[in-house]
Amino acid sequence: MNRAELADFLRRSRARLEPSDVGLAAGARRRTPGLRREEVAALAGMSVDYYTRLEQSRGPRPSRQMLGALARALRLTGDERNHLFHLAGEEPPRAESAATHVRPGLLLILDRLHDAPAQVMTDYGDVLAQNAMAAALVGEAGTERNVVRRFFTDPRARALFPPEDHAEHARAHVANLRAVTAARPNDPAPTALVSELRAASEEFAALWDSHEVAVRRASTKRFQHPTVGLLDLDCEILLASGDNQLLIVHTARPGTATHERLQLLRVLGLQNMTPTHP
Known part of the structure; x- marks a missing residue:
């Protein structure tokens, strides 16, 4: 697991998304671009503390299910999803008759x-x-x-x-x-x-x-x-x-x-x- 690269990829993927990209209201003016950590955590169904530790290069190795949830929350493409799995030290899901990655x-x-x-x-x-x-x-x-x-x-x-x-x-x-x-x-x-x-x-x-x-x-x-x-x-x-x-x-x-x-x-x-x- 490459914690530093994983953290950087998560931060950059979060920063490129706007609330409207994931169906959320913009709310008050934001000091930095992109989604907040708590918004990504809510979309992925994980605790804010867990996600924060991943972005700070100190989190435990995410499960395959959690990686899939992060890929969906961050609206990753298939190639980006595979990259996320590689950074976490996991083999990307193989192509199946019923795909589990949502475009x-x-x-x-x-x-x-x-x-x-x-x-x-x-x-x-x-x-x-x-x-x-x-x-x-x-x-x-x-x-x-x-x-x-x-x-x-x-x-x-x-x-x-x-x-x-x-x-x-x-x-x-x-x-x-x-x-x-x-x-x-x-x-x-x-x-x-x-x-x-x-x-x-x-x-x-x-x-x-x-x-x-x-x-x-x-x-x-x-x-x-x-x-x-x-x-x-x-x-x-x-x-x-x-x-x-x-x-x-x-x-x-x-x-x-x-x-x-x-x-x-x-x-x-x-x-x-x-x-x-x-």
């Missing part, structure tokens, strides 16, 4: 969706990036980033949806995963996910054995948010060409109660993303 252009689109929850994920359910409103709606993507695994193993994930909708969500998750594994039989990630969930969830195993197949498509979803209440949202799913990544956007029809609740959710999301300063 800066796609992240830019995500950042521009200020009033709609939006996420980029692999076609088998790994959340790769999300905007502030998506974090406010479904929670921040932490160490467990796969929505299918969470739905079948974490009761808190199911609580995001009304109980009467659980069966339909379960069928949709499994049917989509069936389609993905059939299309890419040599991709180890979705295959491993199926094996894990067949052992961990009787419900998943039963649905898998029913052999339903259906690719994710636009739909209407209901969310039971603990603060703003029931939300009836239109779910649009866009495919990023060649990467097997999905841009998923949730919107509410103007003039409805859900639209008003979504505006309240936007306020909550912006409050959570705004760094505090002494």
Whole structure:
């Protein structure tokens, strides 16, 4: 691990970004160009102290997951992402059937969706990036980033949806995963996910054995948010060409109660993303 070079690369990558580049408000006048350290830390899902130590050449070796989060937070290109991994003493991720690096252009689109929850994920359910409103709606993507695994193993994930909708969500998750594994039989990630969930969830195993197949498509979803209440949202799913990544956007029809609740959710999301300063 080259701590000095890693620190320099992080500082320079942070300095070239403006708040608007990552979907944040500019706020008060800044004494130096670029994002603040606490903003990068929030985007990457790490503590400010940890990120600060990395920039000061005294941090521990970042995990591969943390390096990926930093690459997304700093809007690095594929080549820059690989350079970041090399500086940390890690081999860059190999090319996979479903890419796990989100292109800066796609992240830019995500950042521009200020009033709609939006996420980029692999076609088998790994959340790769999300905007502030998506974090406010479904929670921040932490160490467990796969929505299918969470739905079948974490009761808190199911609580995001009304109980009467659980069966339909379960069928949709499994049917989509069936389609993905059939299309890419040599991709180890979705295959491993199926094996894990067949052992961990009787419900998943039963649905898998029913052999339903259906690719994710636009739909209407209901969310039971603990603060703003029931939300009836239109779910649009866009495919990023060649990467097997999905841009998923949730919107509410103007003039409805859900639209008003979504505006309240936007306020909550912006409050959570705004760094505090002494």
